Amino acid sequence: MRANSLATRLFLSATVWVVLILTVTGFALSSLYKHSVERAFDRRLNLYLRTLIAEVGSPDDQKNPEKSIPALGEPLFELPLSGWYWQIESVDPSKQDARASRSLWDATLPQLDEKIPLSPLGVRLGYVKGPEDQNLRVVERPIDLGSEGTYLVTVAGDAGEIFAETRLFDWYLGSTFVALTVVLLLTTLFQVRFGLAPLKRISNSLADIRSGKAERLEGRFPVEIAPLARETNALLDANRAIVERARTHVGNLAHALKTPLSVIINEANTRHADPFAGKILEQGAIMRNQVAHHLERARIAARLTVVATVTDIEPVLDALVRTMEKIHRDRGIVLDWEAPEGAKFRGERQDLEEMVGNLVDNACKWATHKVRIAVSVVPPQPGELNPMLKIVVDDDGRGLSATERGQAARRGQRLDESKPGSGLGLAIVVDLAGLYGGSLKLDDAPIGGLRAELTLPAVS
Incomplete structure (x- = not known):
């Protein structure tokens, strides 16, 4: 006490x-x-x-x-x-x-x-x-x-x-x-x-x-405390309703913007010889990336207002590794992963899948033979209340220089046009991690390529 x-x-x-x-x-x-x-x-x-x-x-x-x-x-x-x-x-x-x-x-x-x-x-x-x-x-x-x-x-x-x-x-x-x-x-x-x-x-x-173990205040309380419990539950319900409305508005906005953009781009595609059509295709691609990025941020911010969302790490990594092995089967990429039993992420599963999925997908694209994923839980530091989750993704590819690592997380930045993608992957990871109070750090991997170190809030 x-x-x-x-x-x-x-x-x-x-x-x-x-x-x-x-x-x-x-x-x-x-x-x-x-x-x-x-x-x-x-x-x-x-x-x-x-x-x-x-x-x-x-x-x-x-x-x-x-x-x-x-x-x-x-x-x-x-x-x-x-x-x-x-x-x-x-x-x-x-x-x-x-x-x-x-x-x-x-x-x-x-x-x-x-x-x-x-x-x-x-x-x-x-x-x-x-x-x-x-x-x-x-x-x-x-x-x-x-x-x-x-x-x-x-x-x-x-x-x-x-x-x-x-x-x-x-x-x-x-x-x-x-x-x-x-x-x-x-x-x-x-x-x-x-x-x-x-x-x-x-x-x-x-x-x-x-921590995600409950959604409401349950049980009976004395008459002096019951109003507090009742108002707290009402606040939680109102918060969920606001989040649902925000998600609906984000979805509606996405459909409202994507459809006209698709029509404009399709029309421009039918006129390849016209320089004006080429400029429309160029700017249309930029607009599509911008819309996708900002809609994603709005969707993430709406989800983050939900209280009591917790995700187990092991099922997400297991499903993600199996998917990546299938995608990159023809290249013979070997994926190793380890995570402490019971490790939990304080957030929604789809956000974790998106962040880790982008990092693992990038590692598989650049890796020569091997990708390694390691998860650890860092105890709370002085002045902090909750532990942090550290997810490290290493590959044995060519790696990135210090200058390239600084550019890699910029929105729409692609360091190698020969690799598929929009250039939004790492930018989305940085934005998502920042909204959760985490961070992404790029460094040299001990196995020779790039190391992506993702820090996120964990559950004690």
């Missing part, structure tokens, strides 16, 4: 959004849970604070402030350095009046920063470092005992409980979200692949049409 494919882009986009949304949601839930645990912890501290204030504010306690230590019903306040402490101390620095839970041992609790605002209940909440560097959650409240002065009542609890609860929740939350992310991404991947499968089918079907 290519990185720039639609499925990849959709999957990567979905992955980014899923991870982003779950990450933001995870942080939000973690923060909410931490605040919830803190509120529950603070309610517990406030309960101990109110109980402590109630005992400190009782009349008996005010008469004998040093007599006893309030009991809050929590054993952790009795256990030394347990992380749970309370402390009552006078706000007046001149009075050394302070009491504390046994758990504080000989230590004291630090006061919270006065910048922390008091709550509507008159208490201040925050975190401090306690004995043994413990993290403590602290609640403190000043109380006025009248003539006894103002005291600061503080209750602290081990904040490790908050952090432990939060870490455990974060671990469960993270594990759940990781599993959820995997499930969502797998679901997204399945949906992307399943949702884009019809487009993949259309792509494969179009490739089959282009």
Whole structure:
């Protein structure tokens, strides 16, 4: 799957959004849970604070402030350095009046920063470092005992409980979200692949049409894709109809032009002695060649607009060689040919027959004893999509010079008037090959004569 494919882009986009949304949601839930645990912890501290204030504010306690230590019903306040402490101390620095839970041992609790605002209940909440560097959650409240002065009542609890609860929740939350992310991404991947499968089918079907394996988009498609398939099939049908009309017009034009030309030439043939008739015959032959050439080009161009035309190479060469052997039987020309199994030409059979037939016919005319035909398939070059078909025709004749090879493909050019033909053969091959995106190259053959190398589009 290519990185720039639609499925990849959709999957990567979905992955980014899923991870982003779950990450933001995870942080939000973690923060909410931490605040919830803190509120529950603070309610517990406030309960101990109110109980402590109630005992400190009782009349008996005010008469004998040093007599006893309030009991809050929590054993952790009795256990030394347990992380749970309370402390009552006078706000007046001149009075050394302070009491504390046994758990504080000989230590004291630090006061919270006065910048922390008091709550509507008159208490201040925050975190401090306690004995043994413990993290403590602290609640403190000043109380006025009248003539006894103002005291600061503080209750602290081990904040490790908050952090432990939060870490455990974060671990469960993270594990759940990781599993959820995997499930969502797998679901997204399945949906992307399943949702884009019809487009993949259309792509494969179009490739089959282009390679000649099919003529239309077949099968049922989802309602969202069905209009695309329907319009594509309509376009293919319209294309075929246009081609058929073009072929009909070309045929009609051929008949319309050839008949008057034949009449003119026949009339001129009856007057051999007349110089004017000779000029008419000369120009008539040129016109006939021109008409034949341009009608052939029009016919070829019309055929090339047909999609999905593929021709097997082996049957064409086999039939062509048998025909040429019969035509040139009296000269004893030997024709050898070879082609890879399954080689296919991306085009119509009659065009292939015309191109290769012209080359083989020329080779047989000029050959002394032997004509060799070799076919190979060239893999796609960088920047190309499809392979190319290379058809090489060699003969052992006299060959052509570089100048003659340049002239040979010109329309109507005949290098030897003793050989039959109109001089259009190689020109037609060049035109046909060019219309298919191919080429014709003439060179010296290893067996002594001329080599004609024809390059045409193949089917992968």
